[in-house]
Amino acid sequence: MRLLMNKERCERYCFQKIRSLPQDKRKKMERLELVLFDMDGVLTDTLSSWRFIHDHFGVSNEHSVRAYISGEIDDMEFIRRDVDLWRKEGKLIHSDRLKDLLRQIPLMAGAKDCIQTLHEQDIETAIVSAGLDTLAIRVAEELGIEHVYANGITTDETGYLTTEGILRVPLIEKDKVVLKISEDLKVSRDHMAAVGNSCYDLPMLQMVPLGIAFNPSDECICEKADMIVMGRDLRELLKVFAPYL
Ligand SMILES: [Mg+2]
Numbered sequence: 001m002r003l004l005m006n007k008e009r010c011e012r013y014c015f016q017k018i019r020s021l022p023q024d025k026r027k028k029m030e031r032l033e034l035v036l037f038d039m040d041g042v043l044t045d046t047l048s049s050w051r052f053i054h055d056h057f058g059v060s061n062e063h064s065v066r067a068y069i070s071g072e073i074d075d076m077e078f079i080r081r082d083v084d085l086w087r088k089e090g091k092l093i094h095s096d097r098l099k100d101l102l103r104q105i106p107l108m109a110g111a112k113d114c115i116q117t118l119h120e121q122d123i124e125t126a127i128v129s130a131g132l133d134t135l136a137i138r139v140a141e142e143l144g145i146e147h148v149y150a151n152g153i154t155t156d157e158t159g160y161l162t163t164e165g166i167l168r169v170p171l172i173e174k175d176k177v178v179l180k181i182s183e184d185l186k187v188s189r190d191h192m193a194a195v196g197n198s199c200y201d202l203p204m205l206q207m208v209p210l211g212i213a214f215n216p217s218d219e220c221i222c223e224k225a226d227m228i229v230m231g232r233d234l235r236e237l238l239k240v241f242a243p244y245l
Contacts, residue, residue, distance in 0.1 A: 013069050015172035015200055018070070018071045021202060021206050022175045022206045024207065025206050025207070026208055028190070029190060029210055030191075032123055032193055033124060033192065034181075035124075035126070035192070035195065036126050037125060037126065037127055037128065037145070037194075038196040039150065041215055042196060043108055044139060045107065045108045045109070046105045048131065050131060053086060053101060054082070056101055057086050057088075059086070061085060063081075064081040068171070076167055079151065079167065083161060094158075094160050095153075095159045096159065098134055098153075102134050103138065105135060109233045111143055114234035115143045118241070118245075123241075124146055125146060126181060127147070127148045127149065127150060130174075133151060136150035137150075149169050151166060151168055152168070171200055175203035178207040192209075193210035193212065193241070193244075194208045195212045195237065196214070197221070201221060205221070205224065205225055206224065210226055211225050212228070212240055213225035213227070213229070214229045215231065215232050216228060
């Protein structure tokens, strides 16, 4: 299935310009034990938690995105430049303020029903997001998700943000995080599914037997996903999971 929407966006920023996809696709799933969820655009109804804060401050990180995708800067520098944009009178914001701002981001429709149904079937869930852990922790608490892998920002002793990131999920290397999760939780990749909405989720989808493009924002992920779920209601995922529930 090919989608034409936002095609240009993916071509401009596609990570496949700087790395190739992992070629270790698991083929067959006998039982489902763990579902890995991307956050922004999947569990939350926003394109990017970073972008949400940029928009709040009326800034753009277009330059850094370009530098990152062309391989000029790494994830830590990307985070540093992003956070550096959020200054008010030269000062970075307090972590409580960040928390308050991110509270405005809504959950995706059907998120509670979807996660609850999985948990009722003893299927574990995890968030794998290159977005902000402040939001990921809130979402995990609201939905009862057990495991969170997301990126953070260090704070000083008074709780103000510094520009130093805490990198747990490299934007274009979610495949590495899948391996770490498999080790951490002692769950074989053969028993995992992954859900993502953008081409940055592809390395994660490629590592498990059931990779689902949900509410896809670019063509790239649709080409490689095992299943595509259109629309913005996570209950639709349950139809895909039905054979394993
Ligand atoms: Mg996303």
